[in-house]
Amino acid sequence: MAAQPLPLRNIRCKGSRRFRLLPLLLLAASLELAADAAKKQIKLPPYIHKCSIKDPNLEQCALEAGRAALPQLVKGDPSLRLPSLDPLTITEIHIQSGNQLNMHCRNIVMKGLANADLVSLGIEKSYFTNVIRIPRLELSGDYSVDGRVLLLPIQGSGKAVYVFENAVVFYKQNHVLEKERDRYYLRFRENSVQFNCSNAHFTLENLFNGDKQLGNTLNNFLNENWRAVVDDLGQPFMEAAAQVIREFAFAIIGNVPYDEIFNDVELPE
Template identity: 40%
Template sequence: MYFFATPTAILLFFFQAGWTLKLPSYIKPCKMSDPKLDECVVKHGLAAVPKFINGDPKYRVPRLEPLDITELKVRQGTKQVGLNMILKNCKIYGIKSTKFIEARTNLPGKHIEWDFKIPRIEILSDYEVDGQVLILPITGKGKANVTLTNLEITYKYDWVYENKNGKSFMNFTSSELLFDTGRTYFDLQNLFNGDKFLGSNMNRFLNENWKDVTKELGPAVGQAFSDVFRLLLTRIAAQVPFEEIYLS
């Protein structure tokens, strides 16, 4: 009798049995005693971003370009804009241009903060929208292109140590993502059942009032990025001992 197992199943078996992994070859560790530890983290992080984008099955890291998001919701209620918009089957492009800007590492306090900038991301999706803009109703269902520029992201996280088989692993206890954007552009196709005149004018209005709409869209996109950061960190930290990440 023969048994067959997928690579993921084999990896899970080894991990549960006490096997550990070293850092991927494209991530260079930094020394805890380095007086320029934060600079080291940024330098090595910048070099690792292009590798992470393509995913790494060995560490259970998914491909990130494009980033697939099932659903983003916008519920905006102001005097000018009252929208219920759902973006479905989203593909987010532009993460490959992420720049690692700054790190603040507090190992004794088990707290780390990272700053990133992304020049532009483009969200291609299906959409459904209904609501009211000024005195005009808005309704539609079709394809959407939403572009956000000059994203600034700060990701903060805390952890405790968990001992497994004589080695320490980072077990994340909390995380927070702060998210800000520059200009946002909207292109919603097939508004008002394909009425080109009404659709064109509504898209123009949305782009003129992008700040109001982005107040709700921004946090939704930010949460999606936060989930990705936490996924990457937890999957690496669950398999690579702390001592391999920050050398003594």
């Protein structure tokens, strides 16, 4: 199944840095899931193992189930109308850093999620947490930029490749139970994302109107100072990956009755 744009939410970062994820198209699969949920019950596929909510080792059971299911889900599942995650297309990422930088990235192809590993998973009454490690996450696409990065001027437009090595993403997702059509469903509220990586590499073509000397100098500087670049500009890309995974996973969970996700649940009266 071909890669499709996902409906990613706007996100505001801490401090003066902010970015917006602005897809031009919605993923039809997510809309169809919501429409199907209004008509009939959606059941988990057989490769997703159900755990008992009363199991004293619930988190370990859920972690093992998640690890087993993740490779299948990343491939896509026609029965759930879910596309493949690798590669995946994100329509647009807009990065602004105060008045210092304005950057647009378009037609972004993301590769590497097929090798994602679910490191840990936590289940609390009002929120879930999980940690995912991605050995190598590569994003490529078109860019345009104007402003300053790490106090140096940057200007150009063209093709770009961004690579993050050993990316570790931590999610915290708040949720509540809501009753719909005589069944209870998990509904997701605010979420937070943190990330880190062991290395990063950036290649921006056609900087400074194609001046190769200036372009090579700036690319070398960005890569020599990759940690500072990640701290300043990397969060949009990592949070884009985080949102992709979140939307993908919770499009399933949010449309399956709660008592179909876990065994032995105690529902409100």
